[in-house]
Amino acid sequence: MTSNKNYDIKDPSLAEAGKQRIEWASREMPVVKLIGERFSREKPFTGIRISACLHITTETANLALALKEGGANIILCASNPLSTQDDAAAALVDYGIPTNAIKGEDEATYYKHINTALDSKPQLTVDDGADLVTTLHTKRSDLIKDVIGGTEETTTGVIRLRSMAKAGELKYPLIAVNDAQTKYLFDNRYGTGQSTVDGITRATNILWAGKKVVVCGYGWCGRGIALRAKGLGSKVIVTEVEPVCALEAAMDGFQVMPLMEAAKEGDIFITVAGDKHVIDEAHLRVMKDGAILANSGHFNVEINIPALESMAQSKRRIRPFVDEYTLNNERHLYLLGEGRLINLAAAEGHPASVMDMSFANQALCLEYIVKNRGKLEPKVYPVPEEIDKQVARLKLNSMGIEIDTLTPEQRQYLTSWQEGT
Ligand SMILES: NC(=O)c1ccc[n+]([C@@H]2O[C@H](COP(=O)([O-])OP(=O)(O)OC[C@H]3O[C@@H](n4cnc5c(N)ncnc54)[C@H](O)[C@@H]3O)[C@@H](O)[C@H]2O)c1
Numbered sequence: 001m002t003s004n005k006n007y008d009i010k011d012p013s014l015a016e017a018g019k020q021r022i023e024w025a026s027r028e029m030p031v032v033k034l035i036g037e038r039f040s041r042e043k044p045f046t047g048i049r050i051s052a053c054l055h056i057t058t059e060t061a062n063l064a065l066a067l068k069e070g071g072a073n074i075i076l077c078a079s080n081p082l083s084t085q086d087d088a089a090a091a092l093v094d095y096g097i098p099t100n101a102i103k104g105e106d107e108a109t110y111y112k113h114i115n116t117a118l119d120s121k122p123q124l125t126v127d128d129g130a131d132l133v134t135t136l137h138t139k140r141s142d143l144i145k146d147v148i149g150g151t152e153e154t155t156t157g158v159i160r161l162r163s164m165a166k167a168g169e170l171k172y173p174l175i176a177v178n179d180a181q182t183k184y185l186f187d188n189r190y191g192t193g194q195s196t197v198d199g200i201t202r203a204t205n206i207l208w209a210g211k212k213v214v215v216c217g218y219g220w221c222g223r224g225i226a227l228r229a230k231g232l233g234s235k236v237i238v239t240e241v242e243p244v245c246a247l248e249a250a251m252d253g254f255q256v257m258p259l260m261e262a263a264k265e266g267d268i269f270i271t272v273a274g275d276k277h278v279i280d281e282a283h284l285r286v287m288k289d290g291a292i293l294a295n296s297g298h299f300n301v302e303i304n305i306p307a308l309e310s311m312a313q314s315k316r317r318i319r320p321f322v323d324e325y326t327l328n329n330e331r332h333l334y335l336l337g338e339g340r341l342i343n344l345a346a347a348e349g350h351p352a353s354v355m356d357m358s359f360a361n362q363a364l365c366l367e368y369i370v371k372n373r374g375k376l377e378p379k380v381y382p383v384p385e386e387i388d389k390q391v392a393r394l395k396l397n398s399m400g401i402e403i404d405t406l407t408p409e410q411r412q413y414l415t416s417w418q419e420g421t
Pocket of ligand 1: 154156157188219222239240242245275278298
């Protein structure tokens with residue numbers, strides 16, 4: 001091994017196991033597969049350098065392989081210290097895609113890996129949470145001159161990019177993949193819904209039926225989690241700060257109340273608000289003995305972990321991904337996955353079938369940026385509607401579902417205003 005190698009993984013011997021799981025995921029990713037096959041004929045990324053900061057999973061591997069097929073020189077790093085699948089990382093390196101990601105890496109290693117991905121002087125960036133883009137803008141700004149554009153995968157990243165654009169700090173065009181309908185309606189809702197419940201179940205093996213589950217944030221992810229917990233027989237309480245979202249939760253059949261009240265009742269708390277200290281010290285103080293705390297929002301700031309640490313008399317890891325905090329009055333609180341997104345920390349993240357759509361958007365948006373090189377401004381763009389519709393069409397095709405088309409009469413009716421009662 002040389003010191004200037006551009007990859008860093010846990011164990012190369014996991015490559016075979018990783019390849020099998022990547023192949024398994026590809027069976028549920030027909031849209032990315034189709035796009036990859038076209039890319040391999042058309043080579044839209046010939047010679048283009050891509051640095052991608054994503055959860056290193058089998059689904060991400062399929063996206064990376066499709067981009068490589070299209071001629072890209074792609075390097076990967078993790079977008080979260082706990083979300084890496086070490087076997088997928090090993091397989092990627094074996095496939096000739098330098099990957100920098102080790103499950104459980106510390107913060108210094110996490111940023112070292114981002115910097116290694118940036119060392120390859122990207123022309124396109126792919127980000128999930130905007131840590132790569134902000135590092136590029138703040139610490140590696142000399143590299144920005146080479147960048148044509150980039151994409152952002154998640155809600156929290158898009159919020160950060162919009163803040164950068166508003167402050168006049170954004171230096172190149174980015175497409176908010178998260179905001180495509182074929183992304184958030186499926187990935188955030190059904191993907192996060194199912195995989196969050198999966199992560200908590202794998203970490204704890206709890207029975208959901210009869211439990212009081214408090215979901216903090218009723219956005220796209222919160223809707224999915226609440227729905228799935230309800231389906232398993234939990235009594236779901238939703239907390240919100242936006243009146244419309246709260247109203248929707250109430251009419252969807254959930255109890256809605258301030259977290260200060262819900263804190264006394266809940267057995268399981270799940271934050272998915274994309275906000276800081278949603279569960280704060282005051283809430284922790286009134287929770288029942290045995291309450292379980294999990295986060296599925298992008299960053300580990302949603303639960304005030306420093307407060308929990310300072311309140312605790314002792315702490316022990318009672319099982320993988322479960323830390324037991326014993327508080328002064330002999331109450332125990334259980335924090336899952338160190339407060340990091342639990343679906344990726346303790347389970348496998350979203351099922352491949354939803355990542356198929358998210359990553360089809362990624363692939364097509366990157367192609368769009370290259371095709372429109374020089375024409376886009378340094379701002380946050382939505383996913384072009386045609387791409388969103390194309391992804392939906394391809395997914396429906398792959399599911400063997402056909403739909404109707406407008407008749408000429410209906411097309412005329414829907415674009416006119418003269419006809420009334
Ligand atoms: N775990 C995953 O795999 C995964 C997947 C997609 C998105 N995410 C992340 O999940 C988070 C939520 O994403 P989303 O798409 O649902 O966002 P969203 O904007 O649709 O929803 C967030 C909701 O939280 C509410 N909220 C904000 N602060 C709150 C507070 N203090 N208390 C209660 N509610 C509050 C907002 O009003 C909003 O309705 C983001 O951080 C996103 O990046 C995670």
